[in-house]
Amino acid sequence: VEELVSAEKTPTLSIVxxxxxxxxxxxxxxxxxxxxxxxxxxxxxxxxxxxxxxxRRAPIYALAMG
Structure with a gap:
């Protein structure tokens, strides 16, 4: 998991x-x-x-996963 996240320059909710x-x-x-x-x-x-x-309760979650 850490390798996949650290491979991204900016890990996002949709990945993490x-x-x-x-x-x-x-x-x-x-x-x-x-x-x-x-x-x-x-x-x-x-x-x-x-x-x-x-x-998941954060409003930005819906946007990140959309």
Whole structure:
């Protein structure tokens, strides 16, 4: 995800938000594979979901995704 975002000179919501969603899916899969790290992985998922929620509620989100 970081490589895709950093490849852009100016990462935009239309690029970053789908990548965050993909990262959350990857983290959920990893959590099943590494249960000892479950707490840390859950914290990362929670923070990403928080950022996604804030972004989706912003009026600019509709324009960025349009």
């Amino acid at each position: 938000l789908p990548l965050y969603e993909r990262l959350i899916i990857m983290l959920r899969n990893l959590k099943r594979q590494l249960p000892k790290l479950g707490h840390a992985i859950s914290a990362a998922i929670h923070k990403l979901e928080e950022y996604l929620g804030l972004s």
